[in-house]
Amino acid sequence: MAIGKLFIGRKVRDIRQANGATQAQFADMVGISTSYLNQIENNQRPVSASVLLSLAEKFGIDITELSSGQNDRLLSALTEALSDPLFETYSPSLQELKLVTQNAPGFAHALIAAHQAYRRGNEQLASLDDRLGAAPSQEVTPYDEVRDFFHFVDNYIHDLDLAAEQLATELKLGEGENYAALSGHLEAKHGVRVVRGEAGDEAIRRFDPVGRILTVSRYASAPTRDFQIAIQIAQLAAATKIDQVLKQANFRSEEAVEICRMGLYNYFAGALILPYRSFLTAARDLRHDIELLAARFEASLEQVCHRLSTLQRPGLKGVPIFFARIDRAGNITKRHSAARLQFARFGAACPLWNAHQAFETPGRIIRQTAETPDGVRYLCIATQVSKGSAGFRAANPRYALALGCEISYAGAFVYADDLDLSNRGAFDPIGISCRICERIKCTSRAVPPLKRKLVVDHRVRNPMPYEID
Template sequence: MAIGKLFIGRKVREIRQAGHATQAQFADKIGISTSYLNQIENNQRPVSASVLLALAEKFGIDITELSSGQNDRLLSALSEALSDPLFETYSPSLQELKLVTQNAPGLAHALITCHQAYRRNSEQLVSYDDRFGAAPSNETTSYDEVRDFFHFVDNYIHDIDILAESLAGQLKLGEGENYAALAGFLESRHGVRVVRGDAGEEAIRRFDPASRILTLSRYASAPTRDFQIAVQVAQLHASDTIEQVLKQAGFRTEEAVEVCRIGLHNYFAGALILPYRSFHQAARELRHDIELLAARFGASLEQVCHRLSTLQRPGLKGVPIFFARIDRAGNITKRHSAARLQFARFGAACPLWNAHQAFEAPGRIIRQLAETPDGVRYLCLAMQVNKGTLGFRAAQPRYALALGCEISYADQFVYADDLDLSNRAAFDPIGISCRICERVKCTSRAVPPLKRKLVVDHSVRNATPYEIE
């Protein structure tokens, strides 16, 4: 949904309180009245451009971060939860949702968690057949809890990223052969020897703490091989920092802690192979040419796309993009969005999105200009990648990678050079998910929207057997 006037009362109050200033002192410093500041902090009035500039000048605030995607993500998740028929008697306005997410984000998160539990419980009850007696669980799964953790920290972990970047500088990664530098570091610093596995070895990576031997699959590609060595470096070199992040995350179960530990090891590995500042600069220089970035850093396309979604360092942010990995059944197995486009938490993605076409055109990067129901327009990219090892009998899972940005950033992508961005007719209408999409004339609709009534006319048959009121 589009975000108009800027209501950032909670952030302004945090800035003022961090400087131990009264409202009168703070108002005087940024050149407004105390009553206006009071109205801003209580979200009764939006922040004007002059106030934004004063905050930037007096307190070194990055204006772009005041309207960061964090509220957009929470706003989208809360809006989706409240679109459930469970809340059919309550239809909050956009302003009401903004007030909740900006002033009481904890309450918004709690409501989203409750809705997730309700959905899981309902789905289990519906699927009951002969399993009576088994108690349905309404607990958030460990996987969902960890996914939400990364989602709401903007997919950027500062302490881990800084540590990885520092080590990458010491090892001069990205300037030569990563394998030799990474393997040499493991052996010299941690006494770990890297070897290739036997022909029958199924594991991509296997570490034996007793012998201090790290065995890698003989058939792993160079980017996969380097990434797995970097994961081992994370386990041995970054464990203290990672444990501190896990402690602060406050997960409810040990299983969630273990799942997140895997994610943080992978995060460190990505940040080590693709160090923040050099990767950020290269992305700008190469205008986000994914294939050239992969070649420059010796990484895979997926590693590059994923890393682009983590460029959210305060003061040095990259282009706000969305990124997702989708399997052939339409399941979103990875997702993050720093843009206003937010992925549905339940159900499949919009069938009109070009991500689904990637399986039909292997080896190509497919481009699409798209517009969501809120009027926001995007440049969307999609490509198919194969996972797994080589060999005729080996499993070859295929995924679609989806990457994109709002059209205002399209000039920073080489893929937009020959597209007519000014022609509104060139943009395909897409949604987030059929269940929450408000488009009433979509011929690709799979299911009706949750909170709209249907009209059935038995004498007329259109693309769908019903009309949406």
């Protein structure tokens, strides 16, 4: 994949300082002049390909880590925040935004948090008609705070991932029946016995710390059952590591801490059932066929799709993948992107995205080639899944799972084999969210773009009831 101009002065400075070198010493090690290094560190000049290769060779730096990752996510979030009419008198260039996210990421995070508070305050004020007397809070909600934590750590927790992988190797998970290995380890190592729940028990998992009994719903599917056992192992075996992660996160409230703790238990469980190296190898060998991966690791499709989006280990990264879980109302209930495609933080997803079509074709995997307004093209796949199987009267929510990659990585996916990736006309024009999408002729638009004026001609009725100036 071609790499455009890279202004990564802060990263280069961090590498130099981590090696305890002055600018002159570091420039000599890289093979460039001190003045050029000074310009690079101050983002006055981009890093050349030769300098990138020198950094990779001399300091073991993964070039893909320098050219993508957290900056893309932070840049997307900052761009969306500044698209609000609140900032209508200020239209920064892309280069300005890149300089901020690369050199002052803390400032960018603070501005995004302030914008979130502003939006929440406006939304609460707008609904005061049925909430008179309630003081609107502009604090970041604990749920949003935790979601942002996982978003900006690339949905990858290194210490937990390594610990889970080591345990998976010891238990030989994936080489036999996972249930026997997981339940046997839980009893032998922690003295906890696994039993099936009673017919009327609605809990998926229930742990009795006194009796040392883990009860798992008798109606849970095998992947769900195994995942719940893995969560219990996480609570007993990874508590110290999880406490360390939570301490470093500096959450504002105890509620956020506990929500994140739950997320970290789930993370460890996913990394245990789908251990990093063996899962990455299988994903490459099976060309990201999610059904074969699910069968190979005795996992669910959702577990597989989610895990694919977390393969961000330094020096051993998988294909940069975006992943989302969407309910029938269009709400994105899970989201992460290691690709340049970043999901909107406010509002629904683009109606032209094939994720919405998955509900029309249950049991099938549907494909789409799509292009976002910035000209980046993607391979998108989506499928519908159902959660729960407790009988006719039980709630069985349905979700669409959506994942994909930039088109330059499409060859790594079995789903791209018979698609014409060279025909740009075959790519559907999609956006991130109507409120920030600049496509002015889209007849599927739900709301006008925030920073554009509308022109209404009462003499003419086009497919859109207004024109975008």
